[in-house]
Amino acid sequence: MATFIKRIPTPQVVSGIMVAICLAAAPDGAFAQSASKSAAAGQQLAQQFCAQCHVIAPSSARGWTDAPAFDAIANRPATTAATLTAFIQKPHMHMLNTGRPPGEANEIATYIMSLRKS
Numbered sequence: 628m629a630t631f632i633k634r635i636p637t638p639q640v641v642s643g644i645m646v647a648i649c650l651a652a653a654p655d656g657a658f659a660q661s662a663s664k665s666a667a668a669g670q671q672l673a674q675q676f677c678a679q680c681h682v683i684a685p686s687s688a689r690g691w692t693d694a695p696a697f698d699a700i701a702n703r704p705a706t707t708a709a710t711l712t713a714f715i716q717k718p719h720m721h722m723l724n725t726g727r728p729p730g731e732a733n734e735i736a737t738y739i740m741s742l743r744k745s
Contacts, residue, residue, distance in 0.1 A: 662737060669738025672731050673697065680720070685742060694720065701742040711736035 673683040682688060682696035690696065700706055715732035718725045727735065 662741075665734050665737040666741040667738075669734035669736070669741075672727070672735050673738055676725070676727065676731075677735070683738075697739045698742040698744075701739050702744055706740075706743075708733075708736045708740050711739055 670683070673681070677683055677697075680690060680692045680694040682690045682698075685696075685698040700711070712729070712732045715727050715735050716729060726732075
């Protein structure tokens, strides 16, 4: 007679299965809508916290400082959302209080990356 051993799935296995189910059930445009909302929130945050030094919307205008425009940052070959998020969390260019919390940094990075030309 064959003996069957019951295996209890680990929490990681259960989490992985739940993620797979959620991804499979998500509507096709759900992630695009989420990124779009995050980019819109990021644009608002950029207007509030970054526009004093950076040109945040694509234009031919130059900012009053040497800070790079967001579309120029987005189109640098080495720029990624992860590197931007990490950078935005830290104070930069001799400016106090420029570092943003992780959630805000991620939304600003999402906005900047939305400016990347294909």
